[in-house]
Amino acid sequence: MSKARRVLVIDDEPDIRELLEITLGRMGLDTIAAGDCQSARKLLQEEEFDLCLTDLKLPDGDGIELVRAIQGLSYPLPVAVFTAHGNTDTAITAMKAGAYDFVSKPVNLEQLRSLVHSALEVKGKAAKSAKQKGPSFVGESEATKRLKKQIRKLAQSQAPIYISGESGSGKEVVARSIHYQGPRAEGPFIPVNCGAIPAELMESEFFGHKKGAFTGAHQDKIGLFQAADGGTLFLDEVADLPLDMQVKLLRAIQEKAIRPIGAQAEISINVRILSATHKDLQAEVASQRFRSDLFYRINVIEVSVPALRERKEDIAALCDYFLNRIANDIGLDPAALSEKAKQRLHHYHFPGNIRELENILERAFTLCEDDVINEADLFINETPPSTNQPSHQKHALDGRSLDEYLIEIEKEFLLSALEECRWNKTAAAESLGITFRSFRYRLKKLGLEDA
Structure with missing residues (x-):
């Protein structure tokens, strides 16, 4: 039988302590109560807990200082604080000091139970060597x-x-x-x-x-x-x-x-x-x-979050990450960057940051020959294009964004080439002056791979 988890409750009001002891007891938790800072500090030194619930106004001290002291314990202990209803300033100060969350008085028991469940999950996960899930920032700068x-x-x-x-x-x-x-x-x-x-x-x-x-x-x-x-x-x-x-x-x-x-x-x-x-x-x-x-x-x-120009040491790792992902998406071998291409990327200032790097590499991947991206394939222009669009081009968009407009044009070119070459993809790629890999990538990107 597993040992019940223990909660330290710190509040100078006996009625509140009793309410919390009953509520937490019904959740299968052991509760130890303290009515002031001194008693709480002594318990924290002598015993180990899974969760701490504390009022911020205590007879012999400030609950914020108690929150800070808990951060210095040798084991992780989530602490939630009680605040007066609507007193968000105090709650914010407590969370900046390291509190896990806060509960407004009078205590809403449903919210309290939800907080306790969540906080105990934190305690359990902190005790394990957590496996990272989801995305992660690439780089070691x-x-x-x-x-x-x-x-x-x-x-x-x-x-x-x-x-x-x-x-x-x-x-x-x-x-x-x-x-x-x-x-x-x-x-x-x-x-x-x-x-x-x-x-x-x-x-x-x-x-x-x-x-x-x-x-x-x-x-x-x-x-x-x-x-x-x-x-x-x-x-x-x-x-x-x-x-x-x-x-x-x-x-x-x-x-x-x-x-x-x-x-x-x-x-x-x-x-x-x-x-x-x-x-x-x-x-x-x-x-x-x-x-x-x-x-x-x-x-x-x-x-x-730092701009890419502030962590240029990560550019090489980001390039490997994006090129592998692009290649995996369409089932092709990843392309490699030439030394000159690497240097060009390293010295570029990237006003669009990581999103711009990804777009540059995606375009270069479709244009490169023999799985090698050269400097010319990057099409990096240090001078931003003019935002003054000719009036006839404005009308041509017909309410669409520029990206949507360009996608439609690209689809028309690809489908026209396929039709002229009787749906022979190799011949269509040659007629457009691009590699078969680039042609195949564009078809997949535009949802035309079955064309």
């Missing part, structure tokens, strides 16, 4: 090593994290890594681009709606918060949220509950919030385009 170390530490917390960095630097990869290395790894990871949701649909997308709540609501819809329940909600480009939605989002995060449009009651949610934007969020707050209270709520801990 000092900047990347620091970032990986930070990700491993933050994965064991529940603190909201704000991920800053330039476009294409890998902010979503960091978010996924935090999720998959933490106790929520088995739960859903739901990414959402806040700038891509129409303003009139935003509340329904985030919180869901009930059938008949408005015209067109023909059935119940689960929102993003419910879809991410038990896991992580990643708010990408959070700076693009309109101000009215920022208010609603703030309340959902603070109360850990949402109300679908048309519903009578709120629904409790257990979601970790990660957010990111390429904008300067503090500047957005200063210009009153982003609410300061929401900024401080989602920015409990900030992770800064």
Whole structure:
């Protein structure tokens, strides 16, 4: 029979201690209680626990200092704190000090049980040599090593994290890594681009709606918060949220509950919030385009993702990673970079960061001969192209993005070549002046491999 896990409860109110002892006992946990800092410190020195629940206002000391002291123990001990209802400043201070999560008083027992289950999972996973799941940052530069170390530490917390960095630097990869290395790894990871949701649909997308709540609501819809329940909600480009939605989002995060449009009651949610934007969020707050209270709520801990030019030692490893992945996707041998191509990439400043490197390599892979990518295949132009588009080209897009327009043109060329060559792919590739491998890759990329 396995030994029951032990919880240290620190609170100076006997009624609260009794309520917690009963609740935790029904969950099969052993509880030891302390009424002040001195008693708690003595217990922490003499015994080992699986979880600590502590009030922040104690008769003989500050609970924040107790949280910091727990971080110095020789074994990992998740600690959750009790805060006065709506006192988010105190909760944020506690999580910055190392607290796993917080519970508002009066205590909601359903939320407490959910927190306890999640925190004990953290304890169990920290005791094992965890296998990394999901994506990981590629490279071994000092900047990347620091970032990986930070990700491993933050994965064991529940603190909201704000991920800053330039476009294409890998902010979503960091978010996924935090999720998959933490106790929520088995739960859903739901990414959402806040700038891509129409303003009139935003509340329904985030919180869901009930059938008949408005015209067109023909059935119940689960929102993003419910879809991410038990896991992580990643708010990408959070700076693009309109101000009215920022208010609603703030309340959902603070109360850990949402109300679908048309519903009578709120629904409790257990979601970790990660957010990111390429904008300067503090500047957005200063210009009153982003609410300061929401900024401080989602920015409990900030992770800064370095630009690729700040970790150039990783370029070679990233090239190997992308070229192998591209080749595996279409079942071909990977291409190698010539020395001049390697030098060209190393000295390039990469304004588009890792995303730009991936695009450069994908294009070069389709153009290279004999599985070797030369400098000329990279098509790197140091001077950004002009944004002044001729008027006739503007009209040619017909409301489509440039990428969509170019894809349509490429499809037309490939299909036309195939038709002229009676669907002989080798002959069609020759007629277009490209290699068979490049032709085959383009067909697969455009969903025409069966053509």
